[in-house]
Amino acid sequence: MRVSYRQPGVVLTDRRFTVPLDHDDPAGETIELYAREVVASDKAHQDLPWLVHLTGGPGFGAARFIGRQSWLDRALREYRVLLLDQRGTGASTPANRQTLPLRGGPATQAEYLTHFRADSIVRDCEAIRPEVTGGAPWTVHGQSFGGFCAVTYLSLAPEGLDTALITGGLPALDAHADDVYRAAYPRMERKTAAHYARYPQDVERARRIADHLLTHDVTLPGGYRLTAEAFQSLGILLGGGEGSHRLHYLLEDAFVRTPYGAQLSDAFQEQVQGLLSYAGHPLYALVHEAIYGQGERPTDWAAERVRAEFPQFDAARALASGEPLLFTGEAVQRWMFDCDPALRPLRETAELLAARTGWRPLYDPARLAVNEVPAAAAVYHDDLFVDTAHSLRTARAIRGLRTWVTDEYEHDGVRTDGPRVLDRLLALARDEV
Structure with a gap:
């Protein structure tokens, strides 16, 4: 009815x-x-x-x-x-x-x-x-x-x-998924540079957060394991008209003083949980690279493999060299199925999709x-x-x-x-x- x-x-x-x-x-x-x-x-x-x-x-x-x-x-x-x-x-x-x-x-x-x-x-x-x-x-x-x-x-x-x-x-x-991401990472770098040109104070803020995540184990309130790579993926915000401003306001209140020293604030963690969790849209992660699959060649975690061709995105390298931390976005990677409790039970399913061949032409x-x-x-x-x-x-x-x-x-x-x-x-x- x-x-x-x-x-x-x-x-x-x-x-x-x-x-x-x-x-x-x-x-x-x-x-x-x-x-x-x-x-x-x-x-x-x-x-x-x-x-x-x-x-x-x-x-x-x-x-x-x-x-x-x-x-x-x-x-x-x-x-x-x-x-x-x-x-x-x-x-x-x-x-x-x-x-x-x-x-x-x-x-x-x-x-x-x-x-x-x-x-x-x-x-x-x-x-x-x-x-x-x-x-x-x-x-x-x-x-x-x-x-x-x-x-x-x-x-x-x-x-x-x-x-x-x-x-x-x-x-x-x-285009194969590899081609899609070889074109994507330079765009991500340009979007990050444009964000820092608008908000230069965010260069140090982002580096400080990444350094904290490289030296501490942080699990968000909903169970999401926040790593430096996961933090970098907040660059997906930079694809929206208001995204640079939203990212700036998120970064400016990231830390709070506690009896144990500076910690990521509850407010920051709660916002990041909402931005990074795939609980409401798990298909995005599961079939994201499959939407590019055509023919016999598997997608094989293209975003993760191609990222290795762009070493400037490595957080530890950026901190060690004094360079700005680069953000990423619009890229689903294998580690997400370890970090996100909504995706962990689907890790093996995602591996099988990444290895699949014989995709129909779209x-x-x-x-x-x-x-x-x-x-x-x-x-x-x-x-x-x-x-x-x-x-x-x-x-x-x-x-x-x-x-x-x-x-x-x-x-x-x-x-x-x-x-x-x-x-x-x-x-x-x-x-x-």
């Missing part, structure tokens, strides 16, 4: 769908998808076109908006919107340390998780689209990893799309080269999460795709200035600008 309810300016309806776990075996096991339908209150009874939103990740459910926040306000002027919790996330059938053991051991869990990539998400969309739209094509809006899914959609089922709108999510079509360059779906993408200059050069190369490979390359925003531009960003992309897709 569908349940509808109201928030300021909108009518919401909970939608649930049953889809095959493996779309190649439609008679086999099924999972449940949850989605939230949103329509403007004054248009609730109108026959409107549909927009399906695929959020970033992998591993995150759709945003829980209140009313007409962010880009949703612009979309609701002309669309009925479906906010889909991609398989394994949000209120869809969950996949985490509590539920995965129901399937059996690590090998069975790893095989199950091979069905949680962009190709399966696109086939989910096509499975539910007839029920949602009556069979009509819909517009897809893909943010970050959702943009990767949108490019897969254009490859696998363009007939299901009226328009494709992508924000910060044009993937490399043929993109079809030949089909993209003859694309007829109106498409537009916002490419954020020097995006921490998605390499700009990779994105532009892909943009050139998709026939008719129009790009808006801008340095006005970081990766979260559609969140911070959503109506303007979405309006611009719609105008580009419609050839109005």
Whole structure:
């Protein structure tokens, strides 16, 4: 039974769908998808076109908006919107340390998780689209990893799309995960340098915290083991528009005087626990590198291996040489499955996914080269999460795709200035600008 309810300016309806776990075996096991339908209150009874939103990740459910926040306000002027919790996330059938053991051991869990990539998400969309739209094509809006899914959609089922709108999510079509991280670490270094240029006092603060973590065993209140490497991974904040400021405020109150000398404050530790824990989105860690898997070559902990090619990221080396500590971000590494209690039970499962070969192709360059779906993408200059050069190369490979390359925003531009960003992309897709 569908349940509808109201928030300021909108009518919401909970939608649930049953889809095959493996779309190649439609008679086999099924999972449940949850989605939230949103329509403007004054248009609730109108026959409107549909927009399906695929959020970033992998591993995150759709945003829980209140009313007409962010880009949703612009979309609701002309669309009925479906906010889909991609398989394994949000209120869809969950996949985490509590539920995965129901399937059996690590090998069975790893095989199950091979069905949680962009190709399966696109086939989910096509499975539910007839029920949602009556069979009509819909517009897809893909943010970050959702943009990767949108490019897969254009490859696998363009007939299901009226328009494709992508924000910060044009993937490399043929890059291995190693290539992704060889491009990523220099960006992380640039983002760190920009942060220290804005907040030079943070150079010494970060070095002091790293030194403390190299000489003390610190376990956060929720059980997360905070190491110097884990501290460095807070650089993921630098990929957002407000991230540098958030990192600065986090660092400035890190220590407190105690009878036993200076210690990391409870307030600092509590904030760091919330930022680093994968308890709410374990799929991000489990399948993060798998989203780049195509062909026989395993991903094999690419971020960790490639990091060794950039010795300037070694915390002990930086402290010994008097250099600034470099932050990292958008990189899942093996040690996270030791540090994070939400991931520890899944360590062997993650190892099996990292070693897996035989990944299916996610993109079809030949089909993209003859694309007829109106498409537009916002490419954020020097995006921490998605390499700009990779994105532009892909943009050139998709026939008719129009790009808006801008340095006005970081990766979260559609969140911070959503109506303007979405309006611009719609105008580009419609050839109005």
